[in-house]
Amino acid sequence: xxxxxxxxxxxxxxxxxxxxxxxxxxxxxxxxxxxxxxxxxxxxxxxxxxxxxxxxxxxxxxxxxxxxxxxxxxxxxxxxxxxxxxxxxxxxxxxxxxxxxxxxxxxxxxxxxxxxxxxxxxxxxxxxxxxxxxxxxxxxxxxxxxxxxxxxxxxxxxxxxxxxxxxxxxxxxxxxxxxxxxxxxxxxxxxxxxxxxxxxxxxxxxxxxxxxxxxxxxxxxxxxxxxxxxxxxxxxxxxxxxxxxxxxxxxxxxxxxxxxxxxxxxxxxxxxxxxxxxxxxxxxxxxxxxxxxxxxxxxxxxxxxxxxxxxxxxxxxxxxxxxxxxxxxxxxxxxxxxxxxxxxxxxxxxxxxxxxxxxxxxxxxxxxxxxxxxxxxxxxxxxxxxxxxxxxxxxxxxxxxxxxxxxxxxxxxxxxx
Numbered sequence: 001x002x003x004x005x006x007x008x009x010x011x012x013x014x015x016x017x018x019x020x021x022x023x024x025x026x027x028x029x030x031x032x033x034x035x036x037x038x039x040x041x042x043x044x045x046x047x048x049x050x051x052x053x054x055x056x057x058x059x060x061x062x063x064x065x066x067x068x069x070x071x072x073x074x075x076x077x078x079x080x081x082x083x084x085x086x087x088x089x090x091x092x093x094x095x096x097x098x099x100x101x102x103x104x105x106x107x108x109x110x111x112x113x114x115x116x117x118x119x120x121x122x123x124x125x126x127x128x129x130x131x132x133x134x135x136x137x138x139x140x141x142x143x144x145x146x147x148x149x150x151x152x153x154x155x156x157x158x159x160x161x162x163x164x165x166x167x168x169x170x171x172x173x174x175x176x177x178x179x180x181x182x183x184x185x186x187x188x189x190x191x192x193x194x195x196x197x198x199x200x201x202x203x204x205x206x207x208x209x210x211x212x213x214x215x216x217x218x219x220x221x222x223x224x225x226x227x228x229x230x231x232x233x234x235x236x237x238x239x240x241x242x243x244x245x246x247x248x249x250x251x252x253x254x255x256x257x258x259x260x261x262x263x264x265x266x267x268x269x270x271x272x273x274x275x276x277x278x279x280x281x282x283x284x285x286x287x288x289x290x291x292x293x294x295x296x297x298x299x300x301x302x303x304x305x306x307x308x309x310x311x312x313x314x315x316x317x318x319x320x321x322x323x324x325x326x327x328x329x330x331x332x333x334x335x336x337x338x339x340x341x342x343x344x345x346x347x348x349x350x351x352x353x354x355x356x357x358x359x360x361x362x363x364x365x366x367x368x369x370x371x372x373x374x375x376x377x378x379x380x381x382x383x384x385x386x387x388x389x390x391x392x393x394x395x396x397x398x399x400x401x402x403x404x405x406x407x408x409x410x411x412x413x414x415x416x417x
Contacts, residue, residue: 003155011151014142017206018135019158021092023132024198026159028099028191031104032167034276035174035187036064037258038269039110045184048114049064055385058259060115062381065121065255069377071126072370073227079134079363088138089208096130096199100192102142107188121188132366137358140350150292156343160283160335184269227371230364237354238409240368242402243345246308247372249398250333253315255377256384256391257331263388265324266320275331287343292337300344301410305403307341312399319392 039047040061048057080379083091102125109117128205136155143151173186230240261267294303314334321327346365353361380391 006133006259009058011142011147014207015139015151017139017202019154021096021198021202021206022135022158023162024194025096025099025168026162027166028103028162028194030163031173031187031191031273032103032166033255034167034258034269034272035170035184036061037262037272038174039184040064041259041262042269047110048115048164050404058381058384061259062378062384064118064122065381066374066378068122068126068129069251069370069374071123071314072129073374074342075127075129075368075370078226079128079241083134083137083188083363087135087208089202089206090143091134092131092138092202092206093199095128095131096195096202099125099195100129100199101376102126102128103188103192103195104329107185107192110183110185110188126370129370135361136346136350136362136365140362141356142356149260150295154287156287156339157284159255160280160287160339163283165277165280167273167280169272169273174269174273174334226360226364230368236349238365239345239352240364241409242304242405243349243365243368244372245346245405246304246341246397246402247369248376249308249395249400249402250311250342251346251373251376252380252391252395253334253365256380256388257318257371260319260388260392261327261386263329275328278328279331281334282332283339284335285332286336286339290340291343294314294340295344295347300348301342304341305406307337307344308319308399308403308406310337311341311410312396312403315396316350316391319389319396341382 020305040057043050048060050098052060062309079091079095101121102121105121105124106118107116107121109121132155139151139155169190173182173190174184176182231237233240256273258267258276261272267275298306311334314330316336318327318330318334321330346362348356349365376391376394380394381392383394
């Protein structure tokens with residue numbers, strides 16, 4: 001395993017290929033969510049039959065999100081642990097090539113007006129969507145202990161940059177009003193292209209950070225085993241419960257805010273892309289500029305609690321906003337506070353295990369995130385039939401509950417700081 005000097009310049013040189021992976025990967029994912037929303041709810045897209053009811057469209061939207069996230073659930077835990085066996089580089093290559101194929105299938109689905117093809121693309125892309133967990137493990141491999149929180153925050157910073165660029169690119173490429181041959185398939189073609197480019201750049205520039213010779217375990221049920229183990233493992237059990245509830249709440253906002261804005265304020269894919277891009281700016285501010293001063297002034301536990309409560313406040317303000325102007329302001333707050341909570345709880349997870357298990361523990365966080373997104377997508381897809389505000393209300397309550405759990409469950413564990 002590599003050890004990198006304390007000097008920031010040395011660390012950034014070693015980590016640059018990983019940050020590029022995170023940026024391009026999140027850019028590809030970020031441009032997809034607004035497009036899926038428009039594709040399934042905008043009748044002018046002609047992707048679904050005009051005879052499909054709002055109830056059916058809500059259900060299909062929930063299924064589309066859920067199937068991707070459940071496949072991510074199986075893939076993230078599996079690939080995160082495999083990266084501890086075959087190395088980070090090979091595992092990341094699997095992720096990126098899978099994303100390329102998945103996005104390509106999704107583009108073909110739009111061209112063919114095939115919902116089945118879209119689901120197939122989301123299944124492939126979902127199972128191989130574990131690159132963030134693996135990149136997190138690789139960053140930890142080369143991090144000095146005293147800079148771990150900062151470096152994990154930088155992971156989210158570069159991820160946030162991708163989320164800034166991705167939705168805006170998706171909004172532009174899907175808008176035929178800008179260029180006549182732009183359509184809903186173009187963002188998927190673009191995501192496929194940048195995933196392939198990412199794989200090539202990784203192959204050329206990335207130096208392996210961790211490799212341990214072992215017999216490779218290929219078990220499809222391994223995701224379930226590692227997920228259950230998270231809630232049995234003495235050191236990460238309480239954190240796993242908190243993260244599950246936190247991400248369940250966050251996924252209600254992130255997955256359904258585009259649908260909410262479409263129905264309440266009639267946002268199109270371009271405007272939704274700008275909105276989610278602004279959310280990414282908030283993530284960038286939170287992870288790039290606030291993590292170090294926050295963790296110096298407050299404990300990691302306090303940062304998680306405060307971040308969850310403020311994100312819940314921002315979500316509640318969004319659904320009670322007197323006009324659309326306020327909504328644009330609140331999303332910046334939501335991005336900043338959620339980024340702070342998420343990056344600090346990742347640091348707590350990382351602090352609970354030794355160096356040889358960083359891939360395993362980051363795989364756990366990815367699996368928990370995917371499972372929470374999957375459950376939330378299906379559940380709130382059904383409940384959204386009653387009101388588009390319901391996913392936002394569930395998000396608010398869950399984030400508040402995660403703060404309570406962090407306060408009560410985690411108090412018995414030693415402070416990693």
